[in-house]
Amino acid sequence: MQRRGRVFLTSLLVAALVAPVVLDRDGLPLSTYPMYSRARGESVSLVTANGLTAETDRIRLGLSVIGASDDPLVVAGELRAAVRAGRADARCAEIAERVDADREIVSVEVVTERHDVVERTLGGESLIERTVHATCGVGSR
Structure with a gap:
């Protein structure tokens, strides 16, 4: 049971970190850090x-x-x-x-x-x- 709980919590954490990228939305507390991930102009x-x-x-x-x-x-x-x-x-x-x-x-x-x-x-x-x-x-x- 403890192993399942850890796997579940780890999966939940990974999903929360990936969600802003998948949903293409930025906000607190999760961020895609757009100031570092967008191409700069010339x-x-x-x-x-x-x-x-x-x-x-x-x-x-x-x-x-x-x-x-x-x-x-x-x-x-x-x-x-x-x-x-x-x-x-x-x-x-x-x-x-x-x-x-x-x-x-x-x-x-x-x-x-x-x-x-x-x-x-x-x-x-x-x-x-x-x-x-x-x-x-x-x-x-």
């Missing part, structure tokens, strides 16, 4: 903020400057939400306030950049397209 769009020098050189800003957090998912989500809601100008001003006064940055831009995934992975020139949503000055510079 390009990716990233919403970010850059600092610009007087010579218009772009400087990548760190997470703590862009979003006052060290969690990249939180920072990216907040910036993406601000752009979608039409608050890119306000978000740009907040970022500009956090820029270190010792840096050569004279303005900040909030942008969406589309990159070639393979080139970005290989460290090559991957930028396909850049859309500027907002530009704002830093301090009194």
Whole structure:
């Protein structure tokens, strides 16, 4: 009887794990982990903020400057939400306030950049397209 019980419970567990795949449905507590099982596109769009020098050189800003957090998912989500809601100008001003006064940055831009995934992975020139949503000055510079 104990062996039958173990076989039954094991079969039930296996069926529960396979059910989301068979039913093509995803949800808690069982998941097909679609973020890892779907094919990726050839390009990716990233919403970010850059600092610009007087010579218009772009400087990548760190997470703590862009979003006052060290969690990249939180920072990216907040910036993406601000752009979608039409608050890119306000978000740009907040970022500009956090820029270190010792840096050569004279303005900040909030942008969406589309990159070639393979080139970005290989460290090559991957930028396909850049859309500027907002530009704002830093301090009194």
